[in-house]
Amino acid sequence: MSKTAEVIVIGGGIIGCAVSYYLAKKGVSVLCLEGSDHIGNGGSSRNGGGVRQSGRDPRELPLVMYGIRHFWKTLSEELETDCEYHQDGNLRLGKTEKHREILTGLTERAVKVGLDVRMIDGDEVRRINPYLSEEVTCASWCPTDGHANPLTTTLGYYKTARKLGARFITGEHVVELKKIKGVLRKVVCASGNVYEGETVVLAAGYASRKIAETVGIDIPMQSAMLEALVTEAQPQMFDQMLGTAEADFYGHQTKHGSFVFGGSSGLEDFTKDNGTPVCYAKTAPCICRGIIKYFPNLADAKIVRTWAGWMDKCADGVPVLGKVGEVPGLVLACGFTGHGFGIAPAAAHQLAELITTGRTDVDLHDLRYDRFHAKI
Amino acid sequence: MNTVNDRSRELAPFVPSPDDDMLICRCEEITKGEIRKAVHEGMWTMTEIRRYLRTGMGLCQGQTCAKLVKAIVARELGVSPAELEPATSRAPMRPIEMRIFANEANEAKEGQDDE
Numbered sequence: 001m002s003k004t005a006e007v008i009v010i011g012g013g014i015i016g017c018a019v020s021y022y023l024a025k026k027g028v029s030v031l032c033l034e035g036s037d038h039i040g041n042g043g044s045s046r047n048g049g050g051v052r053q054s055g056r057d058p059r060e061l062p063l064v065m066y067g068i069r070h071f072w073k074t075l076s077e078e079l080e081t082d083c084e085y086h087q088d089g090n091l092r093l094g095k096t097e098k099h100r101e102i103l104t105g106l107t108e109r110a111v112k113v114g115l116d117v118r119m120i121d122g123d124e125v126r127r128i129n130p131y132l133s134e135e136v137t138c139a140s141w142c143p144t145d146g147h148a149n150p151l152t153t154t155l156g157y158y159k160t161a162r163k164l165g166a167r168f169i170t171g172e173h174v175v176e177l178k179k180i181k182g183v184l185r186k187v188v189c190a191s192g193n194v195y196e197g198e199t200v201v202l203a204a205g206y207a208s209r210k211i212a213e214t215v216g217i218d219i220p221m222q223s224a225m226l227e228a229l230v231t232e233a234q235p236q237m238f239d240q241m242l243g244t245a246e247a248d249f250y251g252h253q254t255k256h257g258s259f260v261f262g263g264s265s266g267l268e269d270f271t272k273d274n275g276t277p278v279c280y281a282k283t284a285p286c287i288c289r290g291i292i293k294y295f296p297n298l299a300d301a302k303i304v305r306t307w308a309g310w311m312d313k314c315a316d317g318v319p320v321l322g323k324v325g326e327v328p329g330l331v332l333a334c335g336f337t338g339h340g341f342g343i344a345p346a347a348a349h350q351l352a353e354l355i356t357t358g359r360t361d362v363d364l365h366d367l368r369y370d371r372f373h374a375k376i
Numbered sequence: 377m378n379t380v381n382d383r384s385r386e387l388a389p390f391v392p393s394p395d396d397d398m399l400i401c402r403c404e405e406i407t408k409g410e411i412r413k414a415v416h417e418g419m420w421t422m423t424e425i426r427r428y429l430r431t432g433m434g435l436c437q438g439q440t441c442a443k444l445v446k447a448i449v450a451r452e453l454g455v456s457p458a459e460l461e462p463a464t465s466r467a468p469m470r471p472i473e474m475r476i477f478a479n480e481a482n483e484a485k486e487g488q489d490d491e
């Protein structure tokens with residue numbers, strides 16, 4: 001088995017799989033190394049499926065918008081996989097004056113970057129979604145937001161990349177990067193295997209920090225646990241993506257009929273880290289209480305499953321994308337901070353462009369690795 | 377410990393079979409043929425099959441079909457079923473209404489009052 005390729009991709013999450021796909025499509029030889037036994041076993045198979053622009057930081061918004069214009073609508077066809085993409089808008093809900101302030105602030109920032117998003121009142125909210133409780137008094141409404149199925153989308157990228165000749169090896173845990181004559185070349189695994197490439201894409205989620213450190217690059221990232229749950233199939237109710245001003249829960253109804261909701265207890269930064277993401281007893285009940293307040297109708301919906309996943313939280317909340325001056329050959333793709341699913345097709349496509357042509361359509365300058373500075 | 381698994385290893389070619397229409401996962405209505413085809417598309421672990429096809433994600437959470445799915449996947453891969461790890465089971469053990477799940481905080485408070 002050959003251990004060389006033009007590009008070695010570390011991490012088989014949606015980012016690694018999609019980068020592999022866009023590179024393979026351009027005829028580049030790719031080898032993707034996934035540390036766990038399963039493709040997409042990290043955040044990519046555990047997320048809430050939001051494909052959202054509203055609420056995003058203006059520094060990453062152009063990239064998210066690019067993805068929604070160019071990739072999401074045709075992704076199911078392209079990947080020969082039902083990605084279950086719905087573009088029926090996002091309602092970010094508020095009940096109090098404080099919520100209205102938060103939502104108005106987010107909306108104004110996004111409008112400046114050119115996003116079609118606006119504030120609406122409670123009645124208009126209920127015209128869009130009649131199941132919402134009377135307590136909802138306002139929302140931000142972004143009609144071009146949506147949701148998709150993260151499981152099939154991630155595995156769809158893998159499947160088509162593989163079909164185009166990209167090679168994937170699971171159970172191959174990367175421990176070290178090595179330069180030769182000042183240029184990154186080797187990728188060393190715990191198994192003892194060493195792979196070689198001209199370019200190495202580091203897309204290992206939070207674990208990217210430790211791997212980048214082996215060539216002297218430190219990215220300020222921290223892992224934090226996020227949780228989600230799914231209900232039994234319910235009669236078809238609505239197609240929008242939903243969230244709240246305080247981000248206490250978010251979710252949507254899937255094609256299958258079940259509702260997938262994610263949320264938080266407020267204690268996520270301090271959960272026990274025993275190496276695997278295990279649900280915290282207080283979180284799912286807290287998500288349920290949040291949901292019932294907005295959707296009284298769902299109180300009798302049965303929860304069939306709960307799960308948890310790590311997010312790679314970057315110090316300033318947006319990802320780190322692009323080349324590294326000190327380490328020629330290294331391309332970073334990490335730090336997505338709990339919202340790397342919606343942006344994945346655009347981020348991966350643009351990195352494949354960067355690797356093959358040296359240019360990108362969207363300016364990635366604000367997402368550089370060397371943007372972090374001490375406060376004084 | 378994870379095992380190194382090269383996903384480009386060649387499998388025996390996919391040959392349609394007369395019982396491909398047989399329902400294997402009854403909750404989600406997934407057939408033997410769909411499972412076999414998924415293996416040839418690269419889904420080589422029980423976890424990947426489940427995430428790709430929804431086998432075992434329905435009401436019974438795989439209690440009925442998990443063994444059958446495993447046997448089909450193993451056969452397609454040319455390995456023994458014992459070599460395949462089952463997909464993770466997840467809480468709750470039985471479906472539970474949101475309004476009941478949501479009570480956790482109240483129960484904790486009531487517990488304190490009793491003391």
Ligand SMILES: Cc1cc2nc3c(=O)[nH]c(=O)nc-3n(C[C@H](O)[C@H](O)[C@H](O)COP(=O)(O)OP(=O)(O)OC[C@H]3O[C@@H](n4cnc5c(N)ncnc54)[C@H](O)[C@@H]3O)c2cc1C
Nearest residue numbers: 011013015035042043044047048050174309339340341342
């Ligand atoms: C509960 C939850 C809800 C979320 N909801 C949303 C949402 O609604 N919308 C949205 O856009 N985003 C959401 N996210 C975030 C999103 O899931 C992630 O940002 C995205 O999946 C990141 O993809 P990735 O490929 O970078 O990371 P991952 O999917 O984590 O992939 C990294 C991969 O690298 C592998 N790896 C780790 N270490 C090594 C190593 N040493 N060697 C080799 N491989 C290694 C891991 O096993 C993993 O498969 C959510 C996340 C969670 C956990």
